[in-house]
Amino acid sequence: MHIEDFPAPDTAAARAAVSLAERYQSPAITAHAVRSWYWAAGFAALDALTGVDHELLWVAAVLHDIGTVTEFDAHTVSYEHAGGHVAVALTTGAGWAVERQQRVLDVVVRHNWPSVDVDLDLEGHLLERATGLDISGAGADLLPEPFLREVLARYPRGSLAAEFGACVVDQAARKPDTAARRLVDGGVVEKLARNPLETLS
Template sequence: MADQISGIKIPDSKIAREAAELVRQHESEMLFNHSVRVFVFGAMRGLRQNVKFDSELLYVAALFHDLGLVDAYHTQTKRFELDGADAARDFLRSHGIPEPQADLVWEAIALHTTPGIPQFMRPEIALTNAGVLVDVVGIGYDDYTPEQREQVIAAFPRGDFKNEFVKVQTCSALKKPQTTFGTVNFDYIEYHDPSFHKPNACTRIHSTPWKS
């Protein structure tokens, strides 16, 4: 991998290298490249905003944030974000990282698809979310110069990212649709099958055993 991209140094500690190796064992090239781009874009934003953040923790959060989409870390009852968050926290604990830092990475991954909240939380959480948003849905695209975007893509190519990413997310969502209700992950099911309808919150409220 490139050591530095547009002023952003890819962490090269023992933990960083082992995290990248673990994730690379399980993720496709598309997901792995996306994960590193999330780190680079998030770190760029942090530097631009003069925000102090832990580069290594941000890197681990970015690497693991989609690990819950792969079979080895998939569970039937949790949102894919939580599967990845659990894997990251277990990894950090196994390397002797203190609980507060491990929990911080867990939160960054668990909340990375949650709209309207991560940007007001600690920098590692906010920057993970920001990196995801720009790389997946283009939010903040123009905050980066064409040269910055080109350097990131040259180092970690997108390939057929849009189609492949939607496919991977859809496969995960269809395996456990009950975990997608109330989240953006339901969009993948609805896009795949417009006739599928999630439970309506109002209907659920009126259907409770309470008398009023």
């Protein structure tokens, strides 16, 4: 399993998602987003999951935390809903059908669920597992270590632990009825610090 096994989609929507992420997100958050794509693709290959909408999964992965940035931080909804609606706006401009726009919103929102049934939402299942790995280290032993090291070398973790930890604590304080509060109460700050990926970087 290698990075080259999972080429990023080269479409207008995929390129626009990267452009938007790089313009508004920090390098650490954008690298986290791209790593999440590779972990999701790796889990799909590991479990021989077919029928993945790779363009949709890429857009959702790249933009799944964009609702945390100041320009898109909606004070009345969770950051995952805010980010999902950014993805809807982007894919509307790219000409996606309304049903597929709704799917990208669902996938972004569901990445913060405790788990997502693969039969309910294939891409949501993959992104939830992938972000769980990159944030808390869940499933780090399932993907080959050389693949983990290869992705981490190309997209380093940098200040992710400190940056995302502070961000989710802020979100939880301002929006106590959202998933951010559950993440904080579940020890996400400590999980970030103890993530085994930190030692592989």
